[in-house]
Every structure is written in structure tokens, then in C-alpha cells.
Amino acid sequence: MKNPIIDLKRYRDFLETIPLDKYRSELKNIKWIEQDLPKKILPLTSIYQHYWENREYLQFENWFEKFWEEINTDEESKGVLENFKKYYFNKSLEENDWFKKGFKARMYRTWISVLTQLDFCYMFEYICAKKNISLKLECNAELDARGIDAKVNNICLQIAKISQRKEARPAKRKNIIPIPYMVLDIEEYKRKINSKRVRNQSVYQKTLEVFFKYFDILKNGFVVFKENYVEKIIDNIHNEQKLMQEINEILNELSGKS
Numbered sequence: 407m408k409n410p411i412i413d414l415k416r417y418r419d420f421l422e423t424i425p426l427d428k429y430r431s432e433l434k435n436i437k438w439i440e441q442d443l444p445k446k447i448l449p450l451t452s453i454y455q456h457y458w459e460n461r462e463y464l465q466f467e468n469w470f471e472k473f474w475e476e477i478n479t480d481e482e483s484k485g486v487l488e489n490f491k492k493y494y495f496n497k498s499l500e501e502n503d504w505f506k507k508g509f510k511a512r513m514y515r516t517w518i519s520v521l522t523q524l525d526f527c528y529m530f531e532y533i534c535a536k537k538n539i540s541l542k543l544e545c546n547a548e549l550d551a552r553g554i555d556a557k558v559n560n561i562c563l564q565i566a567k568i569s570q571r572k573e574a575r576p577a578k579r580k581n582i583i584p585i586p587y588m589v590l591d592i593e594e595y596k597r598k599i600n601s602k603r604v605r606n607q608s609v610y611q612k613t614l615e616v617f618f619k620y621f622d623i624l625k626n627g628f629v630v631f632k633e634n635y636v637e638k639i640i641d642n643i644h645n646e647q648k649l650m651q652e653i654n655e656i657l658n659e660l661s662g663k664s
Contacts, residue, residue, distance in 0.1 A: 410531035413461060417528045420463035421521065422624040429466065429514055439508035446486040447477055449513050450547035453520045458527070458545060470513055474506070522587060522629075523555040523565045529636045530556065539640065553582060558643050568660065583649060585639065586657055589629050590617055616659045 452473045456462045464472070477483045491505055527545050534541050544557040556563045566584035592614070598604045599611050620635040638656070642649040 408461070408531075410528070410535035414528045414532040416461070417457075417463065417525070418624065418630060421525065421628045421630065422626055424466065424518075424521075424626060424628060426518075426627050429518075433511040433514050436508055436511035439505070439512045441490075443512075444486045444490055446483045447490065448547075448551075449473055449516055450520070450550050452476065453517060454545070454547045454550070457521065458524055466514060466517055469517065470510055473513065474510075520550070523550075525630045526563075526565055526585065526587075526636065527556050529631050529633065530558075530640065533633060533636055533640055541640065541643065555585075561643055561646060561649070563639075568657075583646070583653065586653065586660060587629070587631075588617060588621065588660055590614070592623065613660075619659070620656065 452469070456464055456469060477487055523545070527543060530541075530543055533539070534543075541558055545555060549555070549557055549562075553564055554562045555565045562582045563585050564582050565587050568586050568588050590613070595610050595614050599607050599614070601607070604610070620632055622630050622632055624630060635656070638652050639649065642652050
């Protein structure tokens, strides 16, 4: 049974246990499975089932092996996987272990992306429960496949990762409102702030201040949404124009324009 107040803490505790540095080191250069995947071997349904519907927080290795087994024990899914595998030297799945490694790396990138989206959703539910606000939040594999990470009433939202470069702003897709999510190399910014060779050190200092205004960093480096950020979305969710104004203000702050 869902308990948004408790679930947010449980979810954040789980996120903090993910060995991000280990996976970056192991998987960052494994990018040979990049084609669009057939629907039958997409991981979204499995991810949402475990981490949102059932609130079962498996580590990546455990989740991936379960997902791999699910595919390979379902005749239709396995057939689709075998057919997809023909792109790679037309060998069977068992003959070439590096295919599984490439597939695993691809799954990790999707997995970590969806976990970020779900952090927003967990915080959204937490605030609504805490303030006794009645809003219907939807997030599932079907919406995700359409580029919608969360739907509140009739408002469609997408968590949009942005760069610290001023010109890098997420494009608003038709009928989908982007929610900016930023990841910074904090140590690099601190180095620049303290370097005599860097001009305009104050710009880097301001960027860090704005970043920490809206985001927290867990001990392992996972970036999560602050309560005050998601509150702004909730407070303006009934007025799309005001919501976009609020988001544009946040974007201007993150890009150093205000």
C-alpha cells in the first residue's frame, strides 16, 4: 500500500545506494546497442512495475537479470530479441556475450533516466500528501513511450535534462511542458571558482547557488529535486500559462539570465 510520506524517504535511501561511479566506469564506453528497440524488449513496463507500482527497489544488477530472464522465458519476446540480435553478426544470444553487455549498458541508461523521473513523482506525491492536496498524478510505461513522464489532470510533463551552457534550453513539445533537470560537475565548478586563471568566477558561483536552490545531491552523486521546486509546479498546475511562466523563470535562473 502506498504511503507517500514514507515512500519518498525509502526511495531516496535506495537512490543513495546506487554505485553511480562504478556503473559510469564500467558502462560509459559500451555503446554498441543504440538502435531503436522493438516494443517487446523495451524495459519501461518492467521498470515502472518494480519502482513505481510495486515500490520494489531492486539494485540495477538484480533488476536487469530479472528483466533479461523475463525476455528469454517468453517465447515471443525471445524471438523478437533473437531477430534484433541479427544486426550483430547474425549469431545466437548464447554465442556472443558482448551483445548482452551492450544491451545491459543500454538498459542502464534507460533505468537511471526513469529513476530520475520517478524522483520528481515521489516528491510530487509527498507534497500533496503533506499538504492534503488532491491531485491525480499518473506515470507509466504507456505515457513514457509518448514522451510524457508525468501527467497531472490534463497537464503533461516531461523531465528535461539541460546543460549549464546558456544556450541549452529544453524545447517545449506540443502539449508537453518541460521540467528542467540539471546535472553539474560540482567539483569542476568549485575549482573554477577558486582558480585565478578563470575570469568571471562569480558566474560559476551564482550557477552553483541556483543549482542548490532547486536540487540536492545525495552522497553518491545522484541529483534529486528539492521540495521547493516541485511545490512551484504544484502551486501552478491548474494554470498552464502561469506554470510555463514559473518554469521559464527557473530556466533563466539556471542559465544565469536572472
